[in-house]
Each structure stands twice: as C-alpha cells, then as structure tokens.
Amino acid sequence: xxxxxxxxxxxxxxxxxxxxxxxxxxxxxxxxxxxxxxxxxxxxxxxxxxxxxxxxxxxxxxxxxxxxxxxxxxxxxxxxxxxxxxxxxxxxxxxxxxxxxxxxxxxxxxxxxxxxxxxxxxxxxxxxxxxxxxxxxxxxxxxxxxxxxxxxxxxxxxxxxxxxxxxxxxxxxxxxxxxxxxxxxxxxxxxxxxxxxxxxxxxxxxxxxxxxxxxxxxxxxxxxxxxxxxxxxxxxxxxxxxxxxxxxxxxxxxxxxxxxxxxxxxxxxxxxxxxxxxxxxxxxxxxxxxxxxxxxxxxxxxxxxxxxxxxxxxxxxxxxxxxxxxxxxxxxxxxxxxxxxxxxxxxxxxxxxxxxxxxxxxxxxx
Amino acid sequence: xxxxxxxxxxxxxxxxxxxxxxxxxxxxxxxxxxxxxxxxxxxxxxxxxxxxxxxxxxxxxxxxxxxxxxxxxxxxxxxxxxxxxxxxxxxxxxxxxxxxxxxxxxxxxxxxxxxxxxxxxxxxxxxxxxxxxxxxxxxxxxxxxxxxxxxxxxxxxxxxxxxxxxxxxxxxxxxxxxxxxxxxxxxxxxxxxxxxxxxxxxxxxxxxxxxxxxxxxxxxxxxxxxxxxxxxxxxxxxxxxxxxxxxxxxxxxxxxxxxxxxxxxxxxxxxxxxxxxxxxxxxxxxxxxxxxxxxxxxxxxxxxxxxxxxxxxxxxxxxxxxxxxxxxxxxxxxxxxxxxxxxxxxxxxxxxxxxxxxxxxxxxxx
Numbered sequence: 226x227x228x229x230x231x232x233x234x235x236x237x238x239x240x241x242x243x244x245x246x247x248x249x250x251x252x253x254x255x256x257x258x259x260x261x262x263x264x265x266x267x268x269x270x271x272x273x274x275x276x277x278x279x280x281x282x283x284x285x286x287x288x289x290x291x292x293x294x295x296x297x298x299x300x301x302x303x304x305x306x307x308x309x310x311x312x313x314x315x316x317x318x319x320x321x322x323x324x325x326x327x328x329x330x331x332x333x334x335x336x337x338x339x340x341x342x343x344x345x346x347x348x349x350x351x352x353x354x355x356x357x358x359x360x361x362x363x364x365x366x367x368x369x370x371x372x373x374x375x376x377x378x379x380x381x382x383x384x385x386x387x388x389x390x391x392x393x394x395x396x397x398x399x400x401x402x403x404x405x406x407x408x409x410x411x412x413x414x415x416x417x418x419x420x421x422x423x424x425x426x427x428x429x430x431x432x433x434x435x436x437x438x439x440x441x442x443x444x445x446x447x448x449x450x451x452x453x454x455x456x457x458x459x460x461x462x463x464x465x466x467x468x469x470x471x472x473x474x475x476x477x478x479x480x481x482x483x484x485x486x487x488x489x490x491x492x493x494x495x496x497x498x499x500x501x502x503x504x505x506x507x508x509x510x511x512x513x514x515x516x517x518x519x520x521x522x523x524x525x526x527x528x529x530x531x532x533x534x535x536x537x538x539x540x541x542x543x544x545x546x547x548x549x550x551x552x553x554x555x556x557x558x559x560x561x562x563x564x565x566x567x568x569x570x571x572x573x574x575x576x577x578x579x580x581x582x583x584x585x586x587x588x589x590x591x
Numbered sequence: 592x593x594x595x596x597x598x599x600x601x602x603x604x605x606x607x608x609x610x611x612x613x614x615x616x617x618x619x620x621x622x623x624x625x626x627x628x629x630x631x632x633x634x635x636x637x638x639x640x641x642x643x644x645x646x647x648x649x650x651x652x653x654x655x656x657x658x659x660x661x662x663x664x665x666x667x668x669x670x671x672x673x674x675x676x677x678x679x680x681x682x683x684x685x686x687x688x689x690x691x692x693x694x695x696x697x698x699x700x701x702x703x704x705x706x707x708x709x710x711x712x713x714x715x716x717x718x719x720x721x722x723x724x725x726x727x728x729x730x731x732x733x734x735x736x737x738x739x740x741x742x743x744x745x746x747x748x749x750x751x752x753x754x755x756x757x758x759x760x761x762x763x764x765x766x767x768x769x770x771x772x773x774x775x776x777x778x779x780x781x782x783x784x785x786x787x788x789x790x791x792x793x794x795x796x797x798x799x800x801x802x803x804x805x806x807x808x809x810x811x812x813x814x815x816x817x818x819x820x821x822x823x824x825x826x827x828x829x830x831x832x833x834x835x836x837x838x839x840x841x842x843x844x845x846x847x848x849x850x851x852x853x854x855x856x857x858x859x860x861x862x863x864x865x866x867x868x869x870x871x872x873x874x875x876x877x878x879x880x881x882x883x884x885x886x887x888x889x890x891x892x893x894x895x896x897x898x899x900x901x902x903x904x905x906x907x908x909x910x911x912x913x914x915x916x917x918x919x920x921x922x923x924x925x926x927x928x929x930x931x932x933x934x935x936x937x938x939x940x941x942x943x944x945x946x947x948x949x950x951x952x953x954x955x956x957x
Contacts, residue, residue, distance in 0.1 A: 384755075387751050402764050406764070
C-alpha cells in the first residue's frame with residue numbers, strides 16, 4: 226500500500242503512455258483529469274493485488290472510443306459516480322476498488338481520478354499490461370470472466386447497462402452505443418473478485434508505468450551512456466528504427482482511430498523506410514517491407530530527443546521518432562491469447578513471431 | 592375485465608394491422624406468436640384502464656426494428672421473462688400489467704404472448720393508437736414521461752438497460768443496439784403508473800382493433816351494402832384511391848424499412864396514379880401529385896377483395912389494393928403532437944392538414 230500524489234501521477238501518465246503502444250490516449254489530457262481530481266479530493270491509495278481480500282468486488286474503469294475524439298470531448302467528472310452507482314446497484318454489492326483496464330495515457334489516469342473523487346483505493350494491476358483497441362482483449366477473457374454487467378455513461382448523462390452472452394458481443398453493443406454518443410464514453414466493466422484478480426490480472430502495472438515514467442523524465446541524467454542507450458536499457462526495448470514521419474494516413478471509423486504512418490530513416494537508417502499500421506494502438510511495424518514486430522508485442526514511437534511517447538492521435542509530419550518494440554505479457558503469447566489479440570485477428574496476414582525472434586540480426590539491430 | 596382467447600386474438604391481429612398504417616409487422620407472424628403462447632399457457636385477461644390502481648406499475652412491451660427482419664428472425668419466448676426481470680429488478684417493483692406500445696400486426700400480439708407466458712393481465716390501451724416508427728413517438732412523451740428505464744433483449748440472450756436524458760436519446764441508443772443485434776429485438780419501456788396511464792394513453796385500442804378485425808372478417812355478410820361501402824362505414828375510412836401496385840422501392844436502413852409504392856388506378860381511378868411513402872409506416876399519400884393524406888393520420892392499404900390490411904413489408908407488384916385514410920388520435924393533432932410526428936419531422940415538405948380537410952371534394956372522394 227502506498228500513496229499516489231502529484232509526482233507519481235505525472236510519472237505514471239508518461240510511462241503508461243509508452244505501454245499504451247500508440248493508443249490509450251493523450252497523456253497530457255489524462256494527466257489533467259487525474260491531477261485535477263487529486264488536487265480537489267486528495268491523493269489516492271494504491272494497493273498491491275495481494276492486499277485485496279479474495280471476495281472483494283473489483284471493477285475496471287476506462288474511457289471507450291477514439292482517443293482523438295476524447296481530446297475534444299474530455300470527461301465531465303460526474304461520470305464516475307454514475308458508473309459506480311449503476312454497477313453497485315446492479316450487482317447489489319459495494320465496489321471495493323477500481324483498476325485500470327489497460328495502460329495508456331488516458332486509461333491509466335481516469336481510474337486515479339475516479340478513485341480520488343469517490344474515495345476508493347486503486348489496485349496495482351490491469352487487464353492488458355499495455356493498451357488494445359477492443360474491450361474483449363483482456364487477460365480476464367482468457368480466464369473465462371465476463372465483461373458484463375458493464376455500465377456506460379456519456380457526458381450528457383445517458384447511461385446504459387449491458388449483460389451479454391460473450392465479451393465479443395459486449396464490444397459490439399458497447400461500440401454501437403459509443404458511436405451514437407459521439408465517439409467517446411466512460412465505462413465500468415469486468416467485475417471480478419479479489420481472487421480472480423490475483424489469478425488473471427497483469428500485476429504491478431501501475432508501478433511499472435511509474436518507473437518507466439521516472440526513467441523517461443530523467444533520461445538525460447544517465448552517466449556513461451547516451452540517453453538512447455539508457456532509454457533502451459531501462460525499458461528493455463528493442464530498437465527497430467529511427468526516422469522522420471513522412472506521411473500519416475488517418476481515419477476515424479467505428480469509434481476507432483485507424484491508419485498508417487510512414488517513416489523516412491535518419492542516421493544509421495538513412496535510405497530505409499518503415500511503416501506502422503494502427504487501430505488506436507500500433508499493430509504492425511515493417512522496415513523495407515519486412516515485418517519487424519506485430520501485436521501482441523508492443524510497438525512504440527518515442528520522440529528522438531525527449532523519449533516521450535508519441536501516441537497515434539499525436540502523429541505529425543516531420544516529427545523525428547525512435548521506433549521500439551517491447552515484449553508483451555506472457556499470457557498473450559499462449560494460443561488463447563493469440564486468438565484474441567494476435568496479428569491475424571486484426572487482419573494482418575502473418576503468424577505471430579515473438580519480437581525477440583524477429584529482431585535477431587535484422588536491420589532492426591544495426 | 593374480459594378474456595382474450597383464440598378468436599379474439601385472430602380479430603385483434605387483423606384489426607391492429609389495419610391501425611398499424613402499413614407498419615407494426617406482419618399480422619400472420621404476430622398471431623402465431625400470441626396463439627402459441629395462449630394455447631400453451633392459457634388465455635389472457637384484458638383490463639379496462641379504469642380497473643388499474645393508480646399506483647400500479649404498467650410497462651409497454653414491443654419489438655423494435657425493421658418488420659421485414661422480424662419475419663425472418665422471429666422471437667424466442669425467453670425474451671419476455673428477461674425483460675420482466677430486468678425491469679422489475681431495476682425499478683425495485685413488480686410489473687402489474689403490460690400494454691402494447693402501438694397497434695400493429697406484431698406489436699399488438701407480442702404483449703398478449705408476454706402476458707400469457709408470465710401470467711399478467713393486459714391493459715386495453717397503448718401509446719399511439721396506431722403505429723409509428725420511432726420510440727419517442729408516443730402520447731407519453733407529450734405527457735413528459737420518460738421512455739427509460741428501458742430494457743432490451745435479443746434472441747441470443749444479450750440484454751441492455753438504458754437510462755437516457757431524453758426520449759429522442761433513447762431512440763438513438765436503442766436503435767444503435769437494435770442494428771448491432773441484427774435489426775430486430777424485444778423491448779420493455781415507458782414504465783408508467785396507473786394514474787399516468789389513465790391520463791395519457793390511448794384507451795380501448797385493443798377493443799377497437801378487435802371490432803375492426805371482426806368487421807373485416809365478416810365484411811362479405813353485409814346486407815344492403817357493397818363490401819367496400821360496409822368496410823368504409825365500420826372503419827370510418829376515407830377512400831383515397833384504388834389501384835394496382837405498379838412499383839415498390841424498398842430499402843432497409845438504420846433498422847427501418849424505407850420506401851415508396853406506386854399505384855396505377857383501377858375502375859373510377861383509371862388513368863390516375865398514387866404514391867405512398869413509408870418509413871415502416873405509411874407517411875404520406877399523393878394522387879396525381881397532390882397530397883391526400885399525411886402522418887399523423889393513418890394511411891392504410893387493404894386488399895381490394897378481402898379488405899385485409901397490406902403492411903409495408905408485404906407490398907408486392909400486381910396486388911390490387913384500396914387506399915384509405917383514418918383520422919388519428921386527437922392528441923396527435925396538437926402542436927406538441929405534430930412536433931413529434933407531423934409530416935415535417937419525417938422530412939415531408941408540407942404542413943399538416945387534417946385528413947377530412949384534405950379530402951373535401953378532391954379526387955379522393957369520386
């Protein structure tokens with residue numbers, strides 16, 4: 226058990242945005258929401274998963290929709306209470322604590338804001354260990370846990386409770402409502418017991434985000450290493466490419482941000498070209514036509530100077546970026562994991578090959 | 592209080608399909624659902640609105656979506672129980688009785704099936720006195736009554752509860768879910784007290800449907816009148832046209848059946864042409880380019896020989912039909928009523944003129 230104050234939140238936002246793998250929303254917006262809540266209502270208690278009673282009710286809280294839309298619509302602040310009450314009333318049990326559903330600039334921050342405003346603790350765990358675009362893509366689904374009852378609310382005050390026959394149906398129906406509500410809403414889902422949480426969640430992800438954020442913040446202070454060497458070391462990152470954003474193709478469809486970004490190589494990558502495809506999150510990266518990383522491994526772009534993560538909603542022509550890969554949580558590499566979030570699910574015509582295999586001796590490691 | 596058995600149901604299905612004004616679904620399908628339930632579980636008690644206690648909870652039950660899709664998907668039978676439990680649990684009060692939300696071949700039958708299967712009475716009232724395509728189009732909306740909490744379920748077992756800031760938002764969100772569920776679902780909405788029911792509902796609509804159905808069934812037995820004269824007399828119908836269906840344009844969009852039908856005149860209408868536009872229900876009828884009737888008045892097509900109603904999902908090239916107009920429930924002719932369901936709401940560029948004015952001396956009354 227420890228306390229999350231201003232500096233912790235700043236670092237978590239930064240680190241979680243890296244783990245967001247391009248998705249999870251703008252860490253600046255996320256930070257504002259969490260800092261605002263903590264300044265107004267006091268700091269938040271972070272519980273280790275082992276501190277949660279086995280029969281406690283733990284619920285994920287998140288924004289659903291296209292991150293680009295969230296930046297314009299933002300969130301009100303009434304949403305958390307509406308969601309809390311809808312879930313507690315429906316389940317007939319008080320919520321013990323919230324968890325983030327995923328790591329990301331916004332979705333690791335909203336749960337902190339919700340906890341601050343409702344006086345609840347946050348548990349140091351999530352359902353992805355990164356960000357994914359669809360709501361059935363959580364380790365809980367692998368554990369056979371239902372996404373519903375799920376509560377959804379928008380900034381206007383509409384609210385909806387779903388109870389579905391599968392987590393894919395939850396995604397389908399909640400996505401339709403999200404689009405009708407303008408493309409971005411707040412949701413509360415995957416009610417789990419403390420025991421289920423300990424078995425299936427990705428543990429200590431808030432702490433990992435915070436450590437990554439701290440390290441990014443202090444990357445220039447490294448002794449005896451270049452900042453880039455230091456960044457790759459503390460993040461356990463595989464360097465895949467370095468380049469200038471030469472083109473961004475982007476569309477918002479089905480409350481997703483879809484698109485492609487092209488990088489022209491810089492430095493040791495001069496003359497080479499990289500492509501990254503995304504659906505909210507980066508799905509696949511290729512260099513000179515050869516795939517260097519795919520989901521579920523994390524494909525991340527960071528600013529070449531500051532090493533701050535560049536989310537897909539902030540891609541801009543001319544920006545100089547470093548492309549890195551991070552290995553995903555082990556459960557995603559099982560057959561059940563790959564069925565949910567492997568490259569073929571997203572329409573990429575390739576089998577999953579672990580990042581570390583793909584990178585062996587390739588241009589990725591010049 | 593009286594009992595609805597087999598013959599009553601047959602007649603209600605027929606008469607309500609006429610009041611469905613082209614919408615409300617296929618009376619044959621509706622009848623099968625209601626008769627199946629009554630044969631299995633026993634007949635249904637029909638209450639007069641005045642027999643309902645003022646504080647009783649009364650709820651509308653209906654199918655939502657495109658009638659053409661309903662004919663293929665049908666309904667399971669588990670839906671009523673799911674809806675009943677979702678509503679009762681959410682409101683913390685037992686449902687006293689169901690009412691139909693509208694008159695129509697399917698939507699006057701589903702409530703009978705639900706009442707039979709759950710052992711509840713039906714109240715002789717609805718929210719439209721005809722059928723309309725969108726769910727905010729009920730007299731309850733004029734009375735400031737909320738459509739939500741509303742429960743929705745599909746044949747797969749998915750269920751959703753809505754709580755919205757306006758009845759237009761209920762329509763918006765429920766329509767999105769209906770489309771995602773395949774275009775046709777069962778819903779339970781407009782929870783009202785007995786007192787509200789007595790003040791705002793269209794009363795005795797089940798009985799009116801039954802009388803109309805009886806009369807259609809026995810139209811050939813009229814003495815001293817042609818069947819057509821007899822039909823127009825008992826239905827209080829304005830004869831607008833008689834013709835052969837020469838063309839049907841049809842599309843299913845947004846879980847609505849949209850389209851247009853063209854009639855070539857027969858008999859006294861030879862050489863003339865009529866058009867009818869519909870969105871599930873018939874919205875506007877014109878003869879030789881001149882409007883003869885618009886919503887909210889009822890525009891109905893019936894078979895020229897049998898006087899059985901022809902719903903928009905059953906329009907077929909070559910069919911010979913009589914086009915008639917029926918005056919709508921008085922509340923629809925108020926400014927608040929016309930704002931909800933007047934011709935301009937449906938994109939028809941004309942003010943509402945009551946049917947009886949439009950028909951004065953026109954070709955409609957040759």
